Amino acid sequence: MVVLASGCRDAFLQQKREATMLVELLCLLVFSVRLAHYAKVIPRDKFWKDPKNICIIVVLLLTLTDMIIYGGLKAANCYSVRWSRVLRPLLLINVTEGRQLRRAFRSIRNALPEISYVFVLFIFSVLIFSLMALKLLSKRDLKTIEGTPYFTNYLEIVFELYVLVTTANSPDVMMPAYNKSSVFAIFFILYILINTYIFMSVFLAVVFNNYKKYLKEEIQQLVRAKRHKMVRAFGVLQEQKEGGQPVVSHENWNKLVRQVRPDISNAHKELLWRVCDDDNQGFIGKVAFVQLADLLNIEVITLKSRPHPLESIIPNLYQSGPSRLLCRVVQHWGFVIAFDLIILVNAVFIGLDEENPLISNSEWFFLAIYVLEILLKLYVFEPRAFFSKHSFWNWFDTIVVFAALIATIINSALKSSGGYTSRQVLDIVFILRVLRLIRVVDRIERFRAIINTLIRIGPAILTFGQLILVVYYIFAMVGMELFKNKVKFYEDLSNPESTYCGNPLLKGSTFAQLGYCKNNFNNVVSSFILLLELTVVNQWHDILLHKHPPMLTAVTHKSALIFFVLFHVLVVIIIINIFVAFVLEAFFVEYSLGKGDLQTSLERKIEELELAVAQEKLEDNLVNAMETIDNDLGTGQSPTANLPTLLFKVASKRYRTVDALLQRMFEADLDPEDFAENDIPEDQTGNFANPTFATA
Amino acid sequence: MVVLASGCRDAFLQQKREATMLVELLCLLVFSVRLAHYAKVIPRDKFWKDPKNICIIVVLLLTLTDMIIYGGLKAANCYSVRWSRVLRPLLLINVTEGRQLRRAFRSIRNALPEISYVFVLFIFSVLIFSLMALKLLSKRDLKTIEGTPYFTNYLEIVFELYVLVTTANSPDVMMPAYNKSSVFAIFFILYILINTYIFMSVFLAVVFNNYKKYLKEEIQQLVRAKRHKMVRAFGVLQEQKEGGQPVVSHENWNKLVRQVRPDISNAHKELLWRVCDDDNQGFIGKVAFVQLADLLNIEVITLKSRPHPLESIIPNLYQSGPSRLLCRVVQHWGFVIAFDLIILVNAVFIGLDEENPLISNSEWFFLAIYVLEILLKLYVFEPRAFFSKHSFWNWFDTIVVFAALIATIINSALKSSGGYTSRQVLDIVFILRVLRLIRVVDRIERFRAIINTLIRIGPAILTFGQLILVVYYIFAMVGMELFKNKVKFYEDLSNPESTYCGNPLLKGSTFAQLGYCKNNFNNVVSSFILLLELTVVNQWHDILLHKHPPMLTAVTHKSALIFFVLFHVLVVIIIINIFVAFVLEAFFVEYSLGKGDLQTSLERKIEELELAVAQEKLEDNLVNAMETIDNDLGTGQSPTANLPTLLFKVASKRYRTVDALLQRMFEADLDPEDFAENDIPEDQTGNFANPTFATA
Structure with missing residues (x-):
């Protein structure tokens, strides 16, 4: 059998x-x-x-x-x-699509020499402190809390003190010495101050600085290559105008833009032309032409006042007294506050016990209220504007509310049909319900600013996500080969083997006592989660070494140590620091710089042409009443005649690509007049094979 | 009884x-x-x-x-x-001397509003996640590893998740849910990503940015006040020269400098005058005069070639062939490497067992070698130059070696006299022995650069030390009132009370099991050490709450929670972040900027006058052969006649005061021509009552 x-x-x-x-x-x-x-x-x-x-x-x-x-x-x-x-x-x-990732890896590789100097110094410091600890503490017959000898073996001390840098064994490693005499605390305080606080800050500084330096160089090369290509395009399109200056005519320029970006409207194109051709000459020189790539990267929202569809269907009713009153009420600030209060009450109800029928039925009431809110807003604001591409929160609201409605209906249908409640559906309902509460944040301007910054650096954060995933994958593969099935997890807790994770060596170990059996390398999912726990660093020495009683490295080999130290240096010291540095830099750019030069000139032009959306209107949320037209190619009529009904607005510093964000970060250090007429070798820019480059 | x-x-x-x-x-x-x-x-x-x-x-x-x-x-x-x-x-x-501290506190106070916005958003995020956790996990009948219900009480979830932000309970809090289903890991991963990584980075960014902003404003005011005072001094000293321009004559300037800084040499004074009076006119205008305060803050090392004293006592012997050979040997790079190797061998011997008589006797050999090294160097290099103010490592070496010699002699005297070894003396011997090894670091140039930067920002770090001490003191006082004698520590481990820290409520608690009894608020010393452990954050929930079995807050009141959260926000989130930010900024200044304008012009002038110490000489460590003259006032002769025998060198970016370092940091943003002729109200600068200001 x-x-x-x-x-x-x-x-x-x-x-x-x-x-x-x-x-x-x-x-x-x-x-x-x-x-x-x-x-x-x-x-x-x-x-x-x-x-x-x-x-x-x-x-x-x-x-x-x-x-x-x-x-x-x-x-x-x-x-x-x-x-x-x-x-x-x-x-x-x-593969070509991994450009961001490749760049990040290159920057890390270039920054490595500088980082390694600091790392060697740091390791030296750990070694010196360990030697001091050995001399001071090994002869005092101290015992750890588990009764094993304390600080007697040099390599173990080095390891313990390395763990202390990550703060994972923070007071425990100090306690035996501290219990012996308070004076020894000075040793540990000095150690933590120097190695945890100062050295880790220096790591952040060095990593930040070097990463930035090399990234800047890469971006500079990229910008130079882009300009170089634009200059070549200029060479193809140019005509000789009076004075011998090579220029590009409006006609050629229009053709080019239509080919490169068929999705932008004629009005938008006209606006860009006006920014380039500031003096209205009908042709542009090289400098103005080269800007085009950057200009196309600035997101311009085209707005158009458009009457509410109900106004054309049932004009009498929509324009009647009660209807107008309703519109005023919905647009009143009191309406917003009332709904904020409802959300808060809802939060309290969510927190209360679900078993109570009053509470569970109240959910229907809240759902009805939210649906009503959305319907009212749709009655007042133009629907296509309400669901425009840039109205993130409107989309968020509607999706969450309607998903919650559907899930709640399914859930109660399941319940009434068989008395059976699907746990999965209920979970989704709960998550959606709680998500609804997030909306409150959007109401307060300061919060919105912080969240907008976070959303803006989102794409860049995703690059780090990729980076970390790649590193995790490599470590997961190695970890699975080394440690697979050393530790087993039993779903069935009554199985006697589950108390020691199926490995007799772990009987009575901290690892098993803390119930860490599922922290293993048996499959990809648990490997990734384990690596995440190692990234957070706390308790990693317990997780990875399954330490004591049968002493260090009972189950796993000492190689586990090398595995972890490598992981710690690569992920925690380098990548996480770069991540922190990146968030820091993005916030500093937000704080210290205004808008870019080109963006400013575009905005000035919009102002000049009296096409700007009034600022108060925007802040009044009335922008929702306008429509975004993204495809307005069919009009055919002269775009200028079309202009007065259109309004433009430069999207608030949103970046279409990570490159644009990075370029923005280092803009102050880039020379706008540097056209790099002297050819850069193609392969050095490393982008020839990249078919997506032209649109960047 | x-x-x-x-x-x-x-x-x-x-x-x-x-x-x-x-x-x-x-x-x-x-x-x-x-x-x-x-x-x-x-x-x-x-x-x-x-x-x-x-x-x-x-x-x-x-x-x-x-x-x-x-x-x-x-x-x-x-x-x-x-x-x-x-x-x-x-x-x-x-008190007046607390100026740095006052400024740091003011900066923190000013930055608080901005920080609080992020903090509220962060707390909101924790609350939302907690609510989600409550809905998802409370009804699943999960148990923690201790058997208590898992995630059933909202407030406890909020607390646990707040602890998770500090990573102190990292995998433990997740394990019950993770053991139930791997899907729940997503919840915790998202939580850690958003709250631990992103929000903590945002905190660092906001704290850094605001602290810097306000500090810059303060420094700007200070610089303006300084310039204003210099302008007033100019008004007092000025004479009307041809052309109607008010000027200050060399004579008056000399008198002023002699009064303000009686300690600088005539030659140095002459050099400063030449920097001010670039055109050699015999008088200086307002702009040049105002620089004086900053000029005096640049540390100039005056060097003077001086023969070795032995050369004048026993010239024949010192100039003889073997003596010259010895000098060449000592100055050879092989000598340095040989001693580095000896230090490494010594490190191995230190690590070996002290009980072995061979090992303990080898210590005498190493001591003799080190003493010999110092004597040889003193024979070759001029002693006063060897022990000059700026030769940090020479001083360090000599003190450590001779202290070790004395301590070792005392130790063996004690041992041979009564067979009794004083533990304290032995400890000192050990520490000194290990400290000797640090010298190796100084040999490698990259390491020296990093360490120099750290030494340079040392004074500023001390300001943070004060800041933290003040905050610790306040928390220690409150802690002592609230928690004194709740937990007792027994030196005598055989006392049965020691297993539960003298408090029956702690029987079987994690706190007692981990042997944390000495982590208490019973006296100032243990309070400070406890607060340091809380700063390091790991295990703080165990330390402070003495949690479980009798559930949360068995011994201490729930107020302990408020106590810790306040401490965490103030010390870990704000002060430690400012500290990190400060180290970062100092390193960035090091990396990105060259020397200051004034420093550059001073160096240029030194070059021009052909008084510079040749760079190769300096790097060759031969600078030791020159003497620093700090008091050379009695010469009386014309300083210019004196010049050719003197050499100057601008000390490598060392800052006399923290103010100078800060001013250097924000130099790029300060307008050098801004004399603030319009009076600033005295009390606004807040420095009138400060008698030490004039020397700043």
């Missing part, structure tokens, strides 16, 4: 393995086809000069080799390791 | 109390006398306008009142609280 079951499992595992390998082969095929396509499109010498392509080819070949070896060994029932899995992130980094 | 002992103790406590109060009265008297002296020196209306003086008077009166009430109540055997102790730091802040 057992043999049969085990045979079954083996067969199942076999099948699973085959399926995974099939998927992998498919992926390899896709990458190969993609690469072959590239090789066809791009000139031969360029293709072979690009390190990205070579890297992809090498990784593909290595993966194929690994798969063959693995398959062969498995067929012969030998143990083998799928080592090529570690290489997979290289594919992700090297 | 017990009654008698208790009576004795009472009498002892009574005596101790009386002694403390006597000391306190004395202190009050000193402060009052000081204040009375001030009131006499400073004009009456200025004195009463200064908020510092009024604050001191109020604190003194309140303290006196408190002492009288306390004495009366104690005499009547009533319980009373010495609440005025909390006010004591105000005295420290408000």
